[in-house]
Amino acid sequence: MTLEIALFIIFAIVCVVSSVLMITRPNPVISALFLVLNFAGLAGLYLTLNAQFIAVAQVIVYAGAIMVFFLFVIMLLNPEKEKKFFKQKPKLKIFIVVIVALVLLQIVYMIFLSKPLNAINPEVARSVDAGTVETIGREMFTKYILPFEAAGYLLLAATIGALVLAKKKFE
Amino acid sequence: MQIPIEYYLILSAFMFSVGIVGVLTRRNAIVVFMSVELMLNSANLTLITFSSYLGDATGQLFVFFVMAVAAAEAAVGLAIIIAIFRNKLTVNIDEINILKW
Numbered sequence: 001m002t003l004e005i006a007l008f009i010i011f012a013i014v015c016v017v018s019s020v021l022m023i024t025r026p027n028p029v030i031s032a033l034f035l036v037l038n039f040a041g042l043a044g045l046y047l048t049l050n051a052q053f054i055a056v057a058q059v060i061v062y063a064g065a066i067m068v069f070f071l072f073v074i075m076l077l078n079p080e081k082e083k084k085f086f087k088q089k090p091k092l093k094i095f096i097v098v099i100v101a102l103v104l105l106q107i108v109y110m111i112f113l114s115k116p117l118n119a120i121n122p123e124v125a126r127s128v129d130a131g132t133v134e135t136i137g138r139e140m141f142t143k144y145i146l147p148f149e150a151a152g153y154l155l156l157a158a159t160i161g162a163l164v165l166a167k168k169k170f171e
Numbered sequence: 172m173q174i175p176i177e178y179y180l181i182l183s184a185f186m187f188s189v190g191i192v193g194v195l196t197r198r199n200a201i202v203v204f205m206s207v208e209l210m211l212n213s214a215n216l217t218l219i220t221f222s223s224y225l226g227d228a229t230g231q232l233f234v235f236f237v238m239a240v241a242a243a244e245a246a247v248g249l250a251i252i253i254a255i256f257r258n259k260l261t262v263n264i265d266e267i268n269i270l271k272w
Contacts, residue, residue, distance in 0.1 A: 008174050012182050019186050019209055023193035028202050035205050038186075042212055049179070049223040054215075054231050061238050066208070066245050073249045074201055077256050080263075082199055096195045104188040111180045120176060126226030135228045136235070144232055151239040158243030165250035168257075 007048050014041035026082045028074050032067060039063040050124075051131040179220040186213035200252050200262040204245070211241050 015038055022034040039062045046055035086093060129135060140148055186209060193206030215234045222230025256262055 002173060004173055008178065012178070015182065016185060019189045022209065023189060023197060023202070023206060028199055031202050031205060035209065038209065039212065042216060045179070045182075045216065046219055048174070049219050051219050051223060051231055051234075054219060054234050057235065057238060061242060062208075062212070066242055069245060069249060070201065070205060073253065077201070077253070077262060082197070088198075093196045097192055100188045100192050100195075103191075104184055107184045108181055111177050111184070120224050122176075122224045123226050127223045130222060130226050130228040131231060136231055139228050139232055140235070147236060151236055154243050155239060158246045162246040162250035165247065166253045 004048060007044065011041045011044040011048065014038075015045065026084055028081075029071065032070050032074060035070075036063050036067045039067065049131070050128045053131060053133045053136050176220060176224050180217060183213045183216040183220070186210075186216070198263050198265055200255075200264050200267070201249075203264065204248055204252070208241065208245070211237060 018034045018038040018041060022031050022038060025031045025034065039058060043055045043058040043063070046052075046058060082088070190206045190210035190213060193209065194203050197203050197206065215237055218230040218234050218237075222228065222234075252262055255267055259267060261267070
């Protein structure tokens with residue numbers, strides 16, 4: 001077993017366990033902390049996929065900024081705890097889990113049966129080259145400059161919108 | 172690149188399913204929101220997987236824009252939740268049914 005496979009298994013287990021724990025914990029603060037762990041595991045998976053820039057952005061933007069924001073709002077509102085996962089409406093929840101598990105089974109079936117995946121023969125050199133900051137920066141500021149500007153406007157609009165929505169009263 | 176691409180795709184599908192279960196079963200609006208973030212991230216994992224295995228940076232750029240949109244979405248969504256909490260003093264989505272017919 002090489003280091004690559006070992007790292008994949010470790011990060012995949014971290015992701016799976018933390019995501020399941022996230023949706024089952026009654027306390028929202030603990031849910032948020034498990035989501036941070038999940039994002040950290042995902043950043044590790046991005047590194048095994050040679051996507052260095054996105055891995056760093058994942059840690060800074062998601063695990064850093066967005067989750068701090070979530071924790072801030074949770075502690076500001078201090079919502080009451082829910083009951084244990086299967087205590088409230090257990091039949092409905094088991095039904096939902098079974099349905100989603102069936103859908104997942106279908107997706108897995110499709111992934112293993114699909115032929116086009118066999119046509120992909122990965123080239124390590126090109127994949128390493130695709131993930132560097134240099135490549136992504138060049139693409140972003142030449143080919144994708146318009147979407148980049150649009151994303152800037154979107155963030156400005158979201159900031160103003162959040163201010164207006166969370167303001168106390170309209171004068 | 173010794174890991175088969177299917178493993179990454181199945182991991183991503185599993186995380187997406189967990190996100191769906193979270194959205195459908197949890198009653199706290201903030202936790203529902205966090206489940207949506209989980210689903211966004213599992214989609215990101217698929218995009219990065221294909222980007223890496225095909226040696227093309229476009230998928231990673233797309234993930235970058237998804238992150239920008241997710242940040243904007245989190246800001247506006249949590250502002251809406253704060254506004255609702257100010258009016259109804261709850262974030263339980265069973266009690267916020269003002270738009271229900």
